[in-house]
Amino acid sequence: MEEDEADLVAFLDEKERGEFVFSVKDEEELIAFLMIEHMGYSMDIGLGMRPDLTGQGKGVTFLKAAMCFLRMNDEPKQMTLSVATFNKRAIKLYKRMGFRTSRIYM
Template sequence: MKPYSFNIMSQQEAEEIALTWQYDAPYDFYNMEEDEEDLAAFLDEKERGEFVFSVRDEEELIGFLMIEQKGDTLDIGLGMRPDLTGQRKGVTFLKAAMSFLRKTYEPKQLTLSVATFNKRAIKLYKRMGFRTSHIYMQETNGSTYEFMSMVFDCYKSE
């Protein structure tokens, strides 16, 4: 199996993701148009810069990966194409993303935030070695939601 490829996201890819990827409830929370500021930032090529990647399996766009470097830590955000979710493909997707990040940036830690209702993602992150850091409230999508911050120590395991 050929590994997934990670490339700086093109404008066409950003538009495809933002304007056509629609998740079923309760994951529709992650639809780009749910938060106008996030949507505008995702569609702005300068805002994305070199920190938002498209993820492809061969030629097929299957997901995205966003990073924010904070010293030796990379804060990540990721999404998989809606029709591929809930099919146990998350392990392969997340493993590939983590491998890419570790080889490219050599961080000491990876961090991410996930809405606490998203039990499916939390289960995956824990399975992959992330641990809960803290719970916090975040304003987004026109309301306030509970999020979990999670941490992965890169030096502990491969």
């Protein structure tokens, strides 16, 4: 995200990013985020965690909390995830949590 300065500024500004991006903070420090896109009866989610917090088993807890949050607020019939193909650690987590690959975009 840091490679596109305009996107980073919009992402960090609550008014710019709108009501479909949520931040997870420790005190005032951003540690993770959740993005939601409504797609008909489905909800596509994207999430990210600060790099120094990955690889410690925290992804399962974060993904479960995100899914619980979505179910409490929107009750989606289906949830999909978007993830970069190079992000093998995230893909492994998502598959372990029951998600499966349906499409790959280039």
